Amino acid sequence: MKFLKYILIVTILFFAKEESEAQCIPSDHVKTCIPKLVGGFSFLKSYEINGRDGRLEKVEYSYPFAKGTQYMVNICSADGGNQGLVVTLYDASRKQLATSVMNGQQLSAIVFNCQSTGIYYITYTFDNSTSYCGGSALGFKR
Amino acid sequence: MKNYLPFLLITAVLWLVSCNSDKKDEADAFITELEGATEAPAISEETINDILMQIPSPLEISMLMRESGAEYDRTILSDPDNVSKFNTTFKRAINLGIYGTDLMYTNIFSQNQEGLSYIKAVKELADDLNIGQFFDLRLVGRLATNNNNLDSLMLITTQNFNSINRYLQETKRANLSILFLVGGWMEAVHINCQMSIGNPEITALAERIGEQKMILENIMLLMSFYAENDSKSGISELYEDMKQLKVAYANIQITYTYAEPTTEIIDGILMIKDNSKSTVHITPENVIEIDSAINIIRNKLTS
Numbered sequence: 001m002k003f004l005k006y007i008l009i010v011t012i013l014f015f016a017k018e019e020s021e022a023q024c025i026p027s028d029h030v031k032t033c034i035p036k037l038v039g040g041f042s043f044l045k046s047y048e049i050n051g052r053d054g055r056l057e058k059v060e061y062s063y064p065f066a067k068g069t070q071y072m073v074n075i076c077s078a079d080g081g082n083q084g085l086v087v088t089l090y091d092a093s094r095k096q097l098a099t100s101v102m103n104g105q106q107l108s109a110i111v112f113n114c115q116s117t118g119i120y121y122i123t124y125t126f127d128n129s130t131s132y133c134g135g136s137a138l139g140f141k142r
Numbered sequence: 143m144k145n146y147l148p149f150l151l152i153t154a155v156l157w158l159v160s161c162n163s164d165k166k167d168e169a170d171a172f173i174t175e176l177e178g179a180t181e182a183p184a185i186s187e188e189t190i191n192d193i194l195m196q197i198p199s200p201l202e203i204s205m206l207m208r209e210s211g212a213e214y215d216r217t218i219l220s221d222p223d224n225v226s227k228f229n230t231t232f233k234r235a236i237n238l239g240i241y242g243t244d245l246m247y248t249n250i251f252s253q254n255q256e257g258l259s260y261i262k263a264v265k266e267l268a269d270d271l272n273i274g275q276f277f278d279l280r281l282v283g284r285l286a287t288n289n290n291n292l293d294s295l296m297l298i299t300t301q302n303f304n305s306i307n308r309y310l311q312e313t314k315r316a317n318l319s320i321l322f323l324v325g326g327w328m329e330a331v332h333i334n335c336q337m338s339i340g341n342p343e344i345t346a347l348a349e350r351i352g353e354q355k356m357i358l359e360n361i362m363l364l365m366s367f368y369a370e371n372d373s374k375s376g377i378s379e380l381y382e383d384m385k386q387l388k389v390a391y392a393n394i395q396i397t398y399t400y401a402e403p404t405t406e407i408i409d410g411i412l413m414i415k416d417n418s419k420s421t422v423h424i425t426p427e428n429v430i431e432i433d434s435a436i437n438i439i440r441n442k443l444t445s
Contacts, residue, residue, distance in 0.1 A: 034297070043297050044199050046304060064198050064357060066206075066350065067420055072411075089414065097403050098414045110412040116398055116420035117353045119196055140202055142209050 024050045024078075029135030033076040036109070041072045041139030049075075049085065049124045051132025059124045063138060065114040070141050073122055074109035075100065077134040082108040084129030087136065090121040101127065185367045190316045193364045194307070197323045197357060200243035200330035201300055203350060204250045207337050210344045214251035218336040219244045220329065220444045222263040227445070231271065232376035235318045236443050238267040239325025242303055247333055249286070249295055257286045268306065271318065276305040317368060317375060324361055324380075325443070327354075332440055335433035342426050351432060352394045352424035362388055383439045390435040395423040 026048035034043055049059045065071055077085045088099040089112060097120075100107040106127070112120075126132050220240050228234045245260035261282050268274040282302070285295040303326075310319040331354055338347035362384060369381035401417035 034301075042201065042205070042293070043300055044201065045195075046301075062192060062196055064196055064353075066198070066202065066353060068346065069202070091400070091418070093400075095400065097416070098405050098412055100412055102405070102407060102412060105407070107407065107410055107412045109410075110414060112414045113416055115416040116400075116418040117356075117396070117422070118398065118420065119356065140205075142205065 024052075024131065024133035026050050026133060026135050029076045029078065029133065030137065031135070032080075033074050033135045033137040036074050036076065037072055037137050037139035039072070040141045041070075042141060043137060043139050044071075045138040047122065047124070047136040047138065049134040049136060051126050051129070054126070054129075054132050056132070057125065060121055062119050062121045065112065065118065065120045067115055067117045068142060069114050071112045071114060072109055072139045072141075073112075073136060074139075075124070075134060075136045076108075077129065078131035082106060082134075084126055084131065085134045086125045086127050088123045088125065090123065091116075092118040092120065094121065187311075187314075187316070190320075190364065190367075191311055193360050194311065194316065194319055194323060196360050197327050198330075199300065199303075200326045201246050201250075201296065203330040203334055204243070204247045206346060206350055207247075207334065208250050210337075210341070210346050212337040212341050212344060212347065214247075214253060215336065215340070216253070216256060218333055219247065219256075219260075220440075222259040224444060225263045225266050228267065228270075230376070231318070232321060233443070234267050234270050235321035236325035236380075238264060238271065238306075239322040239327070240329040240440075240444065241267065242299075242322075243326045243329035243333070246296070246299060249292065249299065252292065254286050254288075258283060261286060273306050273309060276309060277302050317377065320364060320368065320377070321380075324365070327357065327361070328436060328440065328443075332433070332436045335429055335436060338429050339426075339433060342429075348424050348426065348429050349422045351429055352396065352422035353420075355391045355394045355396060358384075358388060358391055380439070380443075383442065387432070387435040387439065390428075390431045393428055393431075397421045397423070 030046040030048060034046060037043055045063060047061050051059065073087055073089070075082045075085045075087050077083055083106060086099060086101050086106065087110060089097045089110060091097055097112070098110060100110055122138070124134070124136065220237070222241065228237050241260050241263045245257060245264055248257035248260055261279065265274060265277050265279045268277045282295065282298055285291040285298060307319050307322065310316065310322065331351060334347055334351050338344065338351060341347060365377060365381040365384065369378040398420045399418060403417055404415045406413050
């Protein structure tokens, strides 16, 4: 009887671990985000956000932004909106330029009107997220 | 102890099963890496991917050309009929990038018929590199034959190239990803130079060429890691050739002045106004020098 109990517990633990790791499919959220690049922005890059169940504090990407170009970065979380995900933009010297949480409001996108060419860092963090999972799209227009 | 024995055995079996799939992935990656004929560089995969992400999409540069008022010029593009000449992995990967940029250029200027030749060339090279599954020839071809589908065509093309790039990195073939991205980037700079030489009054084109100095520095850094370990795949030779391009860029100066950005929320979107300024100091002579250096490399790659 004890033997059967062991089998049951270990099997449950094994599959529970596999299941929790398989839950985050950022590519699905990326697909949601790309059509949300509205207002004449052309799609450039997509970014997958997988916080590995909270084990990662942030997910970061970088991209060269060019002077005279506007860039939109949007975020799509597992709830279908943007709750729990925060995007923050840093310049090449790691100075924070802006974040999508303003006055307690979680915004779904940021638009950066670039006047200085350089490498910029797009950082995704989690704020009261339960899924630690999402996607994002980067678009541009001149 | 006796009571725990079955528990330990089952745990061990499940652990082995779990590890087995990881090991299979590792084995596949190892074989793929061997096929790549390039030793892994002494930097982390994360660093490689970080630098690769900083190579701009040719789409942005091509869009600037159209919006600046420069006219389409087919003679500056690589000949799509040369595909059969590219019979090494190195040449296929780098020319996939070159044709990819040419395809975007034809797309942006709505040159549908010529675009189809590049779609075919891209598909052929992608198939040769075993990444053809990311390029839906029928869909892209259909979109390309109708000017009203430009946005969809650009979206699908960009998505396809992003997928190819991601796949190469995920399957530990970052060396091919580098070639693909460098080829695309170099072709974009080449087209930009040609258009700038023909339209020197459009200063935005020359500025964009100058801005590529920071990208070139990253590319050179990345290639240096591979060149150290590589003697077969062609990266080390390309790296040596690109040193001349670096020399041509040495006179370009970029100045940067920081100022706090200002923000406002409009319709639920945070609008950030950049108050910093960057200035590129580049002359028409500098553009000609960069163009010459690129042409020498490009002629070797596309012949």
